[in-house]
Amino acid sequence: MEPRRNDIDDMIVHEKMQAALEYQNEAWADGMADGIEPEIIADAAFALAMRETIRIHGEEGAEAILEQLKARMVAGEFSPTRSIQ
Secondary structure (H helix, E strand, O other), X not given: OOOOHHHXXXXXXXXXXXXXXXXXXXXXXXXXXXXXXXXHHXXXXXXXXXXXXXXXXXXXXXXXXXXXXHHHHHOOOOOOOOOOO
């Protein structure tokens, strides 16, 4: 059975997300190696992400994305102690 087009698109997006996370982890490690505190790195990452999100989606779109992220956070998706089953 050949994968459907949407399945392939989803796989591509997943692969790109994994690559982007690797880049972010490398940048984080570089900042830590240079003596930058993790709180400062996190704040800078959020600020850059919000600027880009607002540039791409506008303020209302960015607000909707923030609401989605809040729901995911409350659900524990980003918890460092979360176990995936």
